[in-house]
Amino acid sequence: MTDMIDIKPVVADYDSMIKPDKVHSSLYSNPEIYEEELDKIFNNTWVWVGHESEVPDVGSYKTAMIGRHSVIVSRDRKKNLHVLLNRCRHRAATVCEGKKGKTKSFMCPYHGWGYSLDGALRAVPKPEEYEGVFDKSEYPLVSLRFETYQGLIFATFKEDLEPLEDFLGGAKKWIDLFIKQGGGYPLKVLGDHRFRFPGNWKIQLENTTDAYHFPIVHKSFVSSVDDQTAEVFDFLDGEGFVEDLGNGHSVMVMIPELVDLEEDLDAPIPERFQALAEELAAEGHSDLEVRRLVRAVGGSGFNLNLFPNVACSMAFFRTLVPISVNETEIHHVALGGEGAPAAFNQMRIRLHEHFQGPMGFGTPDDAEAWERVQKGSHAGTEEWILLNRGQENLSTSPDGNVAGAVCSETGMRAAYQQWKKMMTA
Template identity: 55%
Template sequence: MTAPFTAENIHRLAPADLVLADRVAGRLYTDPEIFDLEMTKIFERTWVWVAHESELPKAGSFKSTYVGRQPVIVVKDRKGAVNTLVNRCRHRGASLCERKTGQVNGFTCPYHAWSYGLDGALRGIPYPDGYEGVMEKGDMGLKKLRTESYGGMVFATFHDDVEPLEDFLGDVRLWIDRFMKQGGGYPVKVLGTHRFRFRGNWKIQLENTTDGYHFPIVHRSWMASVDAETADMMSFMTDPAAVTHDLGHGHSVAQMVPGHSDLDVDDGTEPLQPRFDSLVTELKSAGVDDAGVRKLVRAVHGTGFNLNLFPNVSMSISFLRVLRPISVDETLIEHVALGPDGPAEIVDPVNRERLRIHEHFQGPFGFGTPDDAEGWDRVQRGAQGAPEMPVMVNRGLARETAGPQGWATSHVTDETGMRAAYDKWKQMMSDD
C-alpha cells in the first residue's frame, strides 16, 4: 500500500504503511503503541549488540545491560562461553545484579539468596525442604538468550530461531574487520563509556550516524576548534569518493574519510598529523619501529567510516555508539571509547591521545554530542506538528547506483543508510 499520508488517515495506517521509499511518517517518533510493537517485533526478534569481548576478559567477568527494555547480564563462564542472562531471579523476580561491570563467581539474589552459576543454572536454594516434591532445580535456571559474536562484537537475541549472527551481518563482516584494524597491529579494547540521554525517539539517533549531511552544520563548533588537518580530514561534503553503501539487513556504511577505510592500505605519502609529534617521539623511545609507529599513529583518529548496524549499534570512526530505547520519546546513548590493547609502554600513550580526542567530541560535555542531542530533541518536538507531513529521507535518491559489490551506493551526505534501516524496519514491523 502506498497511500499518501493525510490528516484523515495518518493515525489509522498500519505501522508498516508509514514507511515509504522516500519518506516516513512522524508518527514513527511519537506513537507509544508503535514503540511497544518495536520492542517486541524488532528488539526481541533480532540480534542486539550487548558487549565488546574486551569487557569480559576472564571467567566471571560480567556486564549488566539491556536488550530492548529487558535487563540482562552478559557474563563469561568457566568454559570461556559468553552467556546473556535475563537479570531476574526465577523465584520472585528480583534483579540479581545492579552493578554495571565486575568480577563474580556467580549471582545470588539479595531477597531469598537463590544462587546461580555463571551459565545461569540454579545452584543453591536456602532451606530447600519446602520445595521437595514441588519443583526441580534443573528447570529453574535463569532465562538465557542466544549469544554469538563476530570480530569481538557480542550480540544476543531472544529469538532462538533467528538466522546465525554471521548471516545477519552478511557483508558487514568485511567492515567490522576493517574497523578493528584501528588497533594498529593490536587487538581493540574498551577504554571507557560516556552515557547520556536525549528526549527523543531512538530512530532519530539511528538515522544520525548515517547522516553526513548534518555534519558541517551541527558540528561547526567542533570543526572550528580542531586543528586544520583534522578539519580537512572531515571535509567530505564535496568529495565524490565519500559514499554510503546499503549493506543489506538494515545495515549501512558511510565512508567519510575513504582514504582511511582500510587502514592497511597506505602508500606512505600521507604525512602524520603534526599534533601527534610528541606521541611519535614517545613511541620511538618505547622501541617501536618506524612502520609500527606509523601504523599506530595513522589509526589514532580511528577508521574512515561509520558502520551503522540495525537496530542498536554503530561502529563510528573510532568508537561505538550504542542506543537503548527507554520510551517513545526518550533514548539512552552510550559512546564507548576504544583503543589498542597491548604493552602499557606502547598502548598507554596512544590511548591517552585517543581518550582526549574522544572527550573533545563525544559525551555530555563534548564539542559535538550536545549539539547532536539538541538537534535530536528538536526533531522530537517538531515532529508533533502536522503529523500528515512526512519526514523526508529522499536525499540522493536520483543519484543512487547499484554499486559494484551490489550495494546501493550514493554520496555520504545522502540518506541511503536511513532508507536501508527503514526498509528493514518496515519488513520487521510487517512480520507476524
C-alpha cells in the first residue's frame, strides 16, 4: 500500500467545540472541518466496507467508499477476499463502476490496463513500449489492510492500527447477538437501496442512537401497524437503555426482550406472525425451527452504532457515506438467512420495505428531519447542539460501561468524544 499524504494542519480548536454536554453547530456546516474529518477519521480507523455474503463466490465484487476513497471488495479464484483501491496505477481512472456483481477481471476503460481479482496487473496494451521501463509485478492495484468479524468486513489505510477485534471491543458482544437474526441460518444480505439527503454525515450518526425522536418522527409508522406491534414500539418509558461501548461505539436497547433471539423460544407467537408460523409448519419445519424463525423474523431489539460509518440497526445494516459537508449517502441493507425458508426471507423483506424501504414509513420521515437539522444549523453564528439529555442520570452496566436511559444521549456523547480524540490526535 502506498503512503498516505501528510494530514493537513488542524483548522479549528476542537477541544473548545466538543463539550461534555454539547457540540458546536459548525461541525455540521464548516467545509474545512469536513475535509479534515475525511483525513483524520476515515483515513485513520477501521471503516466498514461490506458483509462477506455480498461477495460469496469466485469473481464476486462490490464497491464501497472509505471517506473520499473508492474501493473494491473482491473474491479471487482461490476464494480469498481483497480490498483494493479502485484506481488504475497508470492514470488513476477507476477500474470498476458497478455497485456489485461478478467478473473475471478489472479493466481500466481509459488505456486498457487489466487487473486480476486479487489486484495483480496482468496485461497492458503495446507491452513492447514498456520494455525496460517497468515491471508489471510492481504495479498491482493498491491493496488495503482488512479484517473481518462475524462476516462484517472492515478496511483501513493504517498498517499499524490496532487489530479490529480490539477496536470493536465491547461491541463484539452485540454483533454476536445481532447475527442471530438469521433464525438459525447464516446471516445473508438480501439486497440494499441507497438515497442521499442534504445534510452532514454526523446527523445520521446521531440518529441511530436517538430513541427520543421515534414517537414524534415515526408517528405515521406507528399508526400503520396493529395495536400489538404499536405496543412493542412504545419503548421510551420501558426498561431499555443506551450503553457507551468505547471507541465511539454504542448500543441502544429499545426492546430488551428481543436482545437475544435464541432465548424465550417457548413464548407465545405474536398474532402478526401467526400466518408465517403456520406456513413454516406446513412446509415440515419442526416446532422448534418455526419458533426460532418467527422470533428472529422481526430483528433484534437494539441498534448498535459502530463508529464511524455503520449501524447494526434492529434488522438491517445502515451505512453512511459522506459526500460533502452538506450531503450524505445512506445505504439500507436488508438481511435474511442463507438457505432459510423462502417465507422467512420474504417476510424480512416485507418488514424492511414497510419501514426502511423507499416507499416505507420510516425513511422519508427520518430524511426530512435530517434535512431540517442541516438547514437550521446554519441559523445563527454561535449556536450549539445540545447532547445533555440523561447526563445526570447515568449508571454502570454489567459490563462496566457508562449507561443511560433509552432516550438519553449517551451514545451521541460517546461518538463525539471519539470524534474529538481523533480530530485532536
